[in-house]
Structures are given as C-alpha cells and as structure tokens.
Amino acid sequence: MHMRQSDHDHGPETVPVKIILENPEELNEDGSDTAVHELMAAKGEHLLEIAIEHGINIEHSCGGVCACSTCHIYIEEGMDMISEAEEEEEDRVEEAPGLQMNSRLACQCDIIGDGPIVFRVPSWNRNAVKEVPH
Numbered sequence: 001m002h003m004r005q006s007d008h009d010h011g012p013e014t015v016p017v018k019i020i021l022e023n024p025e026e027l028n029e030d031g032s033d034t035a036v037h038e039l040m041a042a043k044g045e046h047l048l049e050i051a052i053e054h055g056i057n058i059e060h061s062c063g064g065v066c067a068c069s070t071c072h073i074y075i076e077e078g079m080d081m082i083s084e085a086e087e088e089e090e091d092r093v094e095e096a097p098g099l100q101m102n103s104r105l106a107c108q109c110d111i112i113g114d115g116p117i118v119f120r121v122p123s124w125n126r127n128a129v130k131e132v133p134h
Contacts (some may be wrong), residue, residue: 081113
C-alpha cells in the first residue's frame with residue numbers, strides 16, 4: 001500500500017528532526033543497538049512521510065491514513081512542535097503495543113513548529129523482512 005502524502009505544499013526544510021531506531025539490522029561500530037538519523041524537514045510534513053522519504057522504514061500497513069496503529073512511535077522531544085492528536089488517532093494508538101504517555105502515530109504528526117523534534121521507533125515496529133520494491 002502506498003503512503004499518504006501531505007496534501008499541501010511544504011516550505012523549505014528548516015526543522016531539525018532526529019529519528020532513533022531501536023535494534024537496526026546491524027550493530028553500530030561502537031556496539032550500540034540504536035541508529036540515529038538527523039534530518040531536516042519542512043513544516044506541514046508528517047513524521048512518517050519524512051522517514052519514508054529518507055529511506056527509513058517505519059511500518060505503515062494502512063498507508064498512513066490512521067486506519068491502524070503500525071506506525072506507532074514515541075515522541076521524545078518536541079511534542080509541542082507537532083499537531084495535537086485528534087480523537088481518531090487516540091482511538092488507534094490505544095491499540096498499539098507498548099503504549100506510553102508519549103505514544104503517537106507517525107502518520108498523524110504534522111510538523112507545526114520550528115523544532116527540534118526527536119522520536120523513537122521501537123524495535124517491534126520494524127519489519128525486517130519487508131520486500132524492497134524493484
């Protein structure tokens with residue numbers, strides 16, 4: 001299924017976003033089991049869109065339309081820099097494993113502030129066997 005793209009133009013990429021991936025496919029040189037990606041994003045983009053555009057796999061079974069909870073992430077910094085959760089998202093995120101106070105769905109987090117934004121993708125969210133399009 002294809003991911004939903006934001007439905008409006010984005011401005012320049014001026015918002016710093018850090019994505020922390022738990023348990024990447026390989027350990028880092030220092031032996032750690034997380035990968036950190038520091039990116040720049042534009043206001044109006046949603047966090048799932050940013051990750052996918054930069055080749056970072058976050059599971060999104062419904063294509064980013066808030067019909068499942070597979071793009072569940074943890075916002076570690078910048079909760080006030082993203083759109084507030086609406087009732088539909090709150091209902092879906094309650095179905096996700098590992099629910100925390102900072103749980104959100106990446107497909108519903110539109111950037112509204114200047115950042116920085118830091119979010120964590122839990123290890124159980126990563127689909128290591130997903131086929132790459134050819």
